[in-house]
Amino acid sequence: MSSLRNAVKRRTHKERAQPGERRKYGLLEKHKDYVLRAKDFHRKEQTLQNLREKAASRNPDEFYFKMISSNIIGGIHRPKSEAKQYTHEELQLMKTQDIKYVLNKAQAEKKKVERLQATLHSTDQQPGNTHLYFAEDGEEAKKLRLTMFCKTEAVSKATLPKRIKKARDASYRELRERAERFEKLSNVITTMGLQRELMGKGRKRKLRENEITVPSELPVYKWRRERKK
Structure with a gap:
């Protein structure tokens, strides 16, 4: 019973807070904060001691190849920022x-x-009997085509299970994303081809807007004719 009585009477001892007259100095440092600060201080002190020992026992005749390929800036070894100079032919080959x-x-x-287009086209085809419709003119043919398309879409939405609809929508979304990616890559190829041609020999000039017959998003250049030897 004594242990139970002690457990009931036990208090939760809290650490002292910052006094009111010292509130301008911020929160009072607790013991756990002191432990962390002391560990950090001793770790840094040990690191400095190890560096001093390495510097004292260093061989003055040692050599590393990095001494040649680096500079000392502010007491720190930094690699030389000398970029390799490529020739014009090497740049063309890389391009x-x-x-x-x-x-x-x-x-x-x-x-x-x-x-994907072939797969989705075969998936969207609805099996069944084929009906032949006759129209008097083009306007009636357009109306019939629109009506049949609406009926086909309604039938497909009503008959397809939800799982197949979800997979088909995902395939259409993937098709759209891949088509956009292909278009972007085609534009990149055109731009890179133009840059490679501009790196070649020959005098050229950029055409103004009133000189361009076919509108283009990319700049248009005209090369001067040269006689081939």
Whole structure:
């Protein structure tokens, strides 16, 4: 019973808060805060001691190849920022390789788009009897085509299960995203091809808007004719 009595009478001792006259100094540091600060201080002190020992026992004749490829800036070794200078032919070759890589990606996207289109086209075809309708003129033919399309869509929505509808919508969404990606890659290929041509030899100038016959989003250049030797 004594243990139970002690448990009932036990108080929760709280640490002292910051006095009112010292409130301007912020929160009073608790013991757990002191422990963390002391551990951090001793860790830094030990790191500095290890560095002092390494510096004292360093071999003055040691050599590393990084001493050549780096500079000391503010007491810290930093690599030299000397970029490799490529020749004009090397830059053209790199641009060609980049175009080939993007072209391969665009062709892969195009094949996936065609495969999805074929799959969705075969999925959307509704089996059943085929009816032949006759129209007097083009206007009536348009109305018949619109009516039949609405009926087909209504039948497909009514007969297709929810799981198949969800999968079909996901396929259409993927088809749309891949088509947009293929279009972007095609634009990138056109831009990179233009940049590669501009790196080539020959005098050229950029045409003004009133000189362009076919509107284009990209700038249009005209090369000067040169006689081939």
